[in-house]
Amino acid sequence: MTDNKNTICCPACGCEMKKIYNSEAKINIDICTEGCGGIFFDNRELNKFDETHESIDEILESVKDREFRKVDESETRICPICNVPMVKMGAGVSGVEIDVCNICGAKFLDNKELQEIRSGEKVDLTKAYAVFEALYEENLQNVLGDNANKPASPSPRRQFFEDMVCSFLVK
Ligand SMILES: [Zn+2]
Ligand SMILES: [Zn+2]
Structure with a gap:
């Protein structure tokens, strides 16, 4: 799936998400800068950021020092692209639970979850x-x-x- 050009609404809090350009991966990431701080990745985009050597400076910059709206992370989210419920899934070994759309492959991460996934230990x-x-x-x-x-x-x-195992991992 190609980079989604349309503005989308945050699946967690409904705020309009802001597109943040990531110069390393050369794609736009949708971030809920005005609401809950969640991040929406189109199909496969997350793979470009889940390893610690991959730069997320632009993403961090956009959510730095901000207070975000608290959201209920256990709530079912609706994929803003396909309009279907997203499924909760463990992201690798990090223990972080993220929302995944089984139709388009998009993934939604609550505020700070990206950092948690990246700092997670590799599974043996x-x-x-x-x-x-x-x-x-x-x-x-x-x-x-x-x-x-x-x-x-x-x-x-x-x-x-x-x-x-791989079917449970993010990749
Ligand atoms: Zn939000
Ligand atoms: Zn979808």
Whole structure:
């Protein structure tokens, strides 16, 4: 999906969002500068900012030293582009819950959540996989059938695990 040019209303508080140009990623991000401080990312845009080496100076500048309206983060948000309810999803390992639109892939982050995601520790996949395998050994066998034990790198089990984990991650 291309950069959305239209002004949109904040899915959390209804204020008109302001487009902030990010010079590094060369895209506009919608930020609720007059309301709750939330940030709306079009499909995939968030990937450009969730790693700490990616610059979010312009974003931070636009929300710096400001008091924002308090919003109920547990409320269901409506995607301002598609008009459908967004789904709550964990963003990677950060423990931060964000709103995702399953139709257009847009993501909405409440104020400060971007910083929290970026500072989140990277998950240790190998450790997580060991726990996963111990817990779901039988199910893995059922789901993957004979393929489960095929010699491959990564093994079919591990591949299945990674696919599953990735579906929970932001990327
Ligand atoms: Zn807002
Ligand atoms: Zn949408």
